[in-house]
Amino acid sequence: MSHTTTAPAAPKAFGGGRSPFNVSYGKIMMWFFLLSDAFTFSAFLISYGTTRFFSAVWPDPNHVFNSFPFLGSGYPLMFVSLMTFILILSSVTMVLAVHAGHCNDKQGVVKWLLWTIIGGIAFLSCQAWEWTHLNHQGAWWGSFADITSPKDVYNHFFTPAVLESATPEHLSQSTNNFFNFFFTITGFHGAHVTSGVIFNIMILINTVNGTYERRGHYEMIEKVGLYWHFVDLVWVFVFTCFYLL
């Protein structure tokens, strides 16, 4: 063991005495929670994909999502693009809050957290409008299950050519499946946004009260920030699966 007396070598990652991941326990656990949450969302989206793949027809997103508040219909994808943009911007303001935290800049953290909370509430309001709008068109969990309904009830959801050629059974089955998945997945995502807004409000109160200033670091902003970015990340996939593909 003569080499122990010479200049100390760089410690091995798993040699003990330090965190091999170089991350605090809280942040590791947030990452692993998000990993498990990603599995849940992926399972939802994959079952949506499987159902869609075995369906003879499927609602056309450009027909389902073509309304804009106060402007009426005929604006395909515009409203959901606005929602996507709001969520991306709130992710940006969150990462700026985390950055301000690294700099121990309390005023910056407060300012950017406020913007993030406003973005989150704006997104939830948009989603509430969209759900209400679709509900007025007859869509909900378990809707369109009646195969004896006339074809006009599907007018809002299919292209005229598909509506013409599809059987009532196929229209009923696919529209029912589509909205069950739509409300379940965007609802589960919306529940994440809601709890994210609540966490953001909690850490904003702690920041204003100087809790993190006394603690000497703003790591809690980082941990909640990870959660918030994950919510944005899930929306990126929901946007692709429901509105684009």
Next chain:
Amino acid sequence: MSSHGSHNDNIQHLYEGDQSKLYSGVLAHHHDVKSAESKAQVAKIWKVTLILSIITIAEVIGGLYLYHYVPKWFINSAFLILTILKSAYIVRVFMHLGDEVKWFKFCVLIPLTLFVWFIIAFLYDGGEWKSFNENNPARYDYHQTK
């Protein structure tokens, strides 16, 4: 060998207290808001914002107009690639996974790559059911579509 043993006794109390001394992550590098390093970071955040916005606009244009003119498989592949690109930017820059150590990146990313097979297997299964429904004389749909 013995050097590890003596370390363990010294750091034990840290596990119950301030953990920031156990690692030298991003938190250990406090810098001033007005420093050049901080300004470069903020500039990078806004650059990524711009990229994410451009990708989203491109996706919407694809979803609105392009899909009339290009093959379905092509536009869908483009959507998937752009989605993965967007999520990579969010995870790498916004969630700072790019700044973590190699081992930690693997712990997060390897389980997710296993999902690729999950997706292929289930979509293939869905497609098989569709062709079964359409081609099997015992199925109700067969008589409908004939």
